[in-house]
Amino acid sequence: MNFINLLLCTLLVFVHGGLAMGVGTKDGSEQWGHVQVRPKAHMFWWHYKSTYRVDHPSKPWPTILRLQGGPGGSGVGVGNFREIEPVDNFLNPRNSTWLKKADLLFVDNPVGSGYSFVEDDNAYVKTDEEAAADLTTLLRKLFNKNEQLQKSPLYVVGESYGGKFAVTLGLSVVKAIKTGHLELKFGGAALGDSWISPQDYVFSWGPLLKDLSRLDNKDLQNRKGRKP
DSSP: OOHHHHHHHTOOOOOBTTBOEEEEOTTSSEEEEEEEEETTEEEEEEEEOOTTOOOOTTSOOOEEEEEOOTTTOOIIIIIIIIIISSBOTTOOBOTTOGGGTSEEEEEOOSTTSTTOEESSGGGSOOSHHHHHHHHHHHHHHHHTTOHHHHHSOEEEEEETTHHHHHHHHHHHHHHHHHTTSOOOOEEEEEEESOOSOHHHHHHHHHHHHHHTTSSOHHHHHHHHTSOO
16 A cells, blocks of 8 residues: 555545535645535545635636546546646656646545445435536535635536536536526536547547558448447
């Protein structure tokens, strides 16, 4: 077990009355905790405030919610430590961190992923829309009583199956804002290598391999005649 895994195993997190309770670093640059999104369903989140932050009235500093794929990949464990946060699994500095452009919010989504958990197997989600509803509840409990977060436009970014989560969450967020249940500025959604239409993606592989000179015209035609 490396140091960062040991650290994650010893984090103190709190669940109290469904509120977003958590702990963090002394300087407030990092906070983490659990939110009860439904009875017996709890989501784990981790928020970073960027040291590169530049506040300007005409260009508010954004917050990016990064959603992992899978479904079932840990946003905190994979997207956070393995990909875009300021240090990697071994606490080595990462020069390419997204914190240079935005504050970051990671969530273990859906419940049952990473440190998000349920107290009853019946509390697991069964659809993307149910997962989006849980995420919307988490955002409501994090943002509605935090004026600083409300001033920061939220961008939802999803990779792989997280692309589906990003789209369904975006629709849910817009609806919740319109009905007055959610207080935040929604900046938009972005999809990276998102797995939103498997059939279309599979059928695109042949032309891509031809463009990369891995297939010739004959190979491509043979490929088109086969089932994916």
